[in-house]
Amino acid sequence: MEPLKHGCARCAIGRRSFLRLAGGTALSFLFPGMAARAATQRGVERPKSLITLWLSGGPSQLETWDPHPGKLGQASDFRLATRLKGVFVSPWFPRVADVLDRLTVIRSLTSKEGDHERASYYLKTGYRPDPTLRHPSLGAILTQQMPDPELEIPQHMTISPSNWPAHGGFLGDQFDAFKIFDPRDGLQNMQAPVEAERQKSRQESLRLVEKSFRARNPAGGDRTRHQETVDEAFAMMSSDQLGAFHLEDETKAVRERYGKSAFGQGCLLARRLVEVGVRAIEVTLDGFDSHVNNLETQKSRAEDLDPALAALILDLEERDLLQSTVVLVIGEFGRTPKINLAEGRDHWPQGFSALVGGGGLRRGIVIGETDPEGQKEMPSDPIQVENLFATVLSVVGVKHDRELMTRVGRPMKLCAGSPLARLRMS
């Protein structure tokens, strides 16, 4: 079935009603790029997905979700009211402020890892780095434990990956996140480089040479799983689900809502991927490592993050996907309360922030507090990273403490933490 390429804008009816129409009847084919199955599955019964917005470099908690106006180098009016009464965020996030009631603000995440690579490892896997084995990232765990058998495209993806993209670790590299370098570029390596006729003839040649190999090595053909991977690759290449990558099918209004940046379009792509059933998606926004010129750096990141995050939340909600999609907005650590000589802030894993919501998690609360005077290192009500991850896993339906035997003969739990009861919906 060819996904029709015309966008909703050409239809005279409004988007919401169109959605309802398309989803509820056999008109789902009108909705571009979506398999019938995904289009009809909405709401709570839908298998859950995870979108991680990875803020690479260490976003400053003070300039994002945990401002202390008048202190720690911040202007006295450096705060913005949000939908949550009494809760303020950085004034650079007006749109996020408007949707904050759909999320929970954690201000007391704490870690002992202050090095980018080690901290990224910890904040992606829930484990501190270990020389004997590689732990899987949260998305890989979800994908491995709860795969979608009807999905023809990769189940675990990373958009605009930075240095240490989400990986399968000891679960196997088939669970490494599939990399999409620029969401606006469309898909890499998904399309045959020649036209259909010639592609067919190439496939025929390939089958012949493979047959010859198999004749000389009958067991080897099976052993290498070559035919299976080729078949899976071809299935993916011709899958309708690839329509998810056609960002041009969205209306201009929607695309602009997310923002023109690679990150914004990446979030839009993430939403579309969730719609066709992709289990775990990581979207990276780089450039938060503000050792120099903290204010300028964080502000420029906010310009990309604010519209994209808000648009994603609203979009998921409108499409009835928020209850089945966990959204995690997180970085590897925060930044120092004290400003350094270069007007920057350095690494600060002791007490930093994250936003989390959707998927059946509690919304509209704030957990923890950092010291406005910057004297106390530890925040009140500290939250361990692994406990946050255990909560996310349990809410998407994974047994977080399941123990697997790794290749090195060492048993390892999927997650070493325990779920936080107050983060779950009662």
Next chain:
Amino acid sequence: MIPFEDVEHKTGTFGALIRLLPLVAGVALAVGWAASTPVVLQGPPRAVPADASMADAVAALNSAVDRLAVGKGLHVARPAPDLTVLRRITLAFFGTVPSLQEVRGFEADRAPQRLERWVDRFLEDRRFGDYFAERLATFVVGTDDNQFLLFRRDRFREWLSSRLMANTPYDQVVRELVSQQGLWTGKPAANFVTAAVGDDDLDEMKLAGRTVRSFLGQRMDCAQCHDHPFADWTQAQFQGLAAFYGQTGITLAGVEDDPEKELEIREDGMPVMKDDGAVKKKVVPPTVPFHPEWLPATGTRRQKLGEWLTHRNNRRFARAVSNRVWGYLFGRPFHQPVDDLPDPPVGESDQVLDIVARDFARHGYDFRRLLRVLTRSKVFRADSSVPQVLEADELEKHEKAWAVFPLVRLRPEQIVGSFQQTFTMRTVNQNAPLIMRFIRLVQENEFIQRFGDLGDDELREGGGTIPQRLMLLNGKLPNELAEASPISAAGRISGMAPTDEVCVETAYLVCLTRRPEPAERDYFVGRLAGKTGDDRSAVMHDLFWTLFNTTEFSWNH
């Protein structure tokens, strides 16, 4: 000049820079340039001096491998065709397939002991030093970029390569690595130590773990925090070993040993954490977990450790490196995991790894000899298939008992290396100008980035994942390299071959290091028949693309 790897790491604009260079133009320019300065092959390699002890070692190794298959109802594979073995050698030594030039030279060489002589020639080729050095570097210092100012991977690799080319005894190399003092730029061996520096602090525990894994083939890392659950290592033993690095630090003069420094741990026995501040600590004296009599009386702590590690009675040392080199040649180490070997058997053993290790140790840890012995073994020259074996699990049983040569997926850099070699028919050599290495580096990094790097756990076999398959099927690199143009192999073969049969045969030799089967030849010759110009180019393009996408191309067999 800052090495390219570091530029990429630092600025991240590397990718942008490269997108300015049209891919094929870049490759063509560079490879054309490289091809114009080919490796000069001076006829067939000279005869190999007779060495009775090597013949004995090989015979003993062959018997020991044969014994693995006894009583299991397994069939032993026949010898593989010589060209197949040649391919295994160049993949292991250079990370690439044989060039057409090499294939022609090899086939024209009818004198006895052909494979032995070509192995010897290859051991003198700088490409061997460079590729093997890169692989050894990965296991000795890991793949982290570490702190650039303190760790120079490029210098380290160069140094290791020249040690390999000079065939410096391996025990000497290891002693240098462990005990080197001075600036890591001037004394590149010191990078072994600086590779363990993180956040400006030397991590003795990391270094100890790496030392034991690399040179003793044991994973003691668990023992950092508790007694090893399976082997006999205790936490105290691990810490005692780490204490040999307790006096080592980084100063302006480079890596130095300060007699005033000591390794400390917390009173409860746990390693000191960064936030420990005023917690009570105690000094750890340096101790070795076994055979303290192997420690010499004099020398710095690290020198003593080096002597202990490489003591002629320390069988673990020779076994560890033998296992790893076996892994490089066969794609799979004899014991898995490669850096966690069982304890050496008591007394003189006639088991495979001990035979290899003993021969290696008794001949002054001669690296070249080790490679000669292994490449002369029956199993290295055996076929990767047995006609009677039809099922994958049956084949696996045969592979486990080393009754066949194992089928192992090639590493990403071997696939890139093979692509580049197949683009031309002349041997691409390392003396090629900078631009060639620049291009190669870019392509490798981009390809590896997408293809997936196995990283630190480098002898782990990557499965054939979908992104890799998509890369080969649809990727720009394979497709553009397969195009028939005046400078590509596809184009030149098409233009120069006197007949279509020769054309197809040459394509197969270049890409797959074999001749086509009759059915294959007939098929492709049929498609070429009567075609000229663009039509012919398209067929050649498709032929090369097809060969790139076969199992054979991406696997060692």
